Amino acid sequence: NAGVTQTPKFRVLKTGQSMTLLCAQDMNHEYMYWYRQDPGMGLRLIHYSVGEGTTAKGEVPDGYNVSRLKKQNFLLGLESAAPSQTSVYFCASSYGGPWETQYFGPGTRLLVL
Amino acid sequence: KQEVTQIPAALSVPEGENLVLNCSFTDSAIYNLQWFRQDPGKGLTSLLLIQSSQREQTSGRLNASLDKSSGRSTLYIAASQPGDSATYLCAAPRTSGSRLTFGEGTQLTVNP
Numbered sequence: 001n002a003g004v005t006q007t008p009k010f011r012v013l014k015t016g017q018s019m020t021l022l023c024a025q026d027m028n029h030e031y032m033y034w035y036r037q038d039p040g041m042g043l044r045l046i047h048y049s050v051g052e053g054t055t056a057k058g059e060v061p062d063g064y065n066v067s068r069l070k071k072q073n074f075l076l077g078l079e080s081a082a083p084s085q086t087s088v089y090f091c092a093s094s095y096g097g098p099w100e101t102q103y104f105g106p107g108t109r110l111l112v113l
Numbered sequence: 114k115q116e117v118t119q120i121p122a123a124l125s126v127p128e129g130e131n132l133v134l135n136c137s138f139t140d141s142a143i144y145n146l147q148w149f150r151q152d153p154g155k156g157l158t159s160l161l162l163i164q165s166s167q168r169e170q171t172s173g174r175l176n177a178s179l180d181k182s183s184g185r186s187t188l189y190i191a192a193s194q195p196g197d198s199a200t201y202l203c204a205a206p207r208t209s210g211s212r213l214t215f216g217e218g219t220q221l222t223v224n225p
Binding site: 004040041042043044045058059090092097098099100101103104105106107 | 145147149155202206213215216217
């Protein structure tokens with residue numbers, strides 16, 4: 001089992017550019033999450049999904065969109081990147097809700113110039 | 114709103130020492146308390162999950178305790194090793210809603 005994988009590992013964008021981060025899990029988990037991790041702010045939830053075809057806003061959703069067309073994939077999109085979106089992005093999944101053990105991907109480091 | 118605090122932010126100890134990492138939370142109505150480990154440049158790995166009805170949970174050299182009434186959890190690491198060097202984070206899910214609130218972590222360095 002690969003667990004949770006994320007692509008790309010690292011990306012540099014210019015302000016205003018768009019990109020999509022891909023998360024895939026092979027554990028048949030229902031719940032998937034996107035977090036961002038920033039110094040002094042900790043991990044914050046951006047969006048999450050409770051199953052295929054569903055998405056919901058987390059703590060810091062502005063500037064991001066998500067889609068869960070397939071159960072194993074959860075995509076995070078930045079339509080118009082801003083320097084404030086420079087961060088490390090983590091995807092996670094869990095079989096049940098967030099009260100169960102979450103499994104994290106290795107992260108995507110994004111730099112917006 | 115749940116707030117999770119971890120003190121100290123960084124800790125350096127010699128190899129072999131027993132140590133305790135602290136986690137405090139403001140809302141005692143938590144569903145469980147989770148401890149994670151994060152190595153530099155990597156994602157988080159779950160270490161221990163303590164249900165709200167439990168007082169402690171053990172895995173190898175790790176022991177986590179939970180005191181809901183005081184809003185505290187501790188992670189005890191016995192006979193520390195250089196391989197234990199990492200950032201340790203605690204997190205608590207709210208009893209309703211879907212957000213896991215994380216502390217900022219304690220960066221542990223175990224010196225050979």
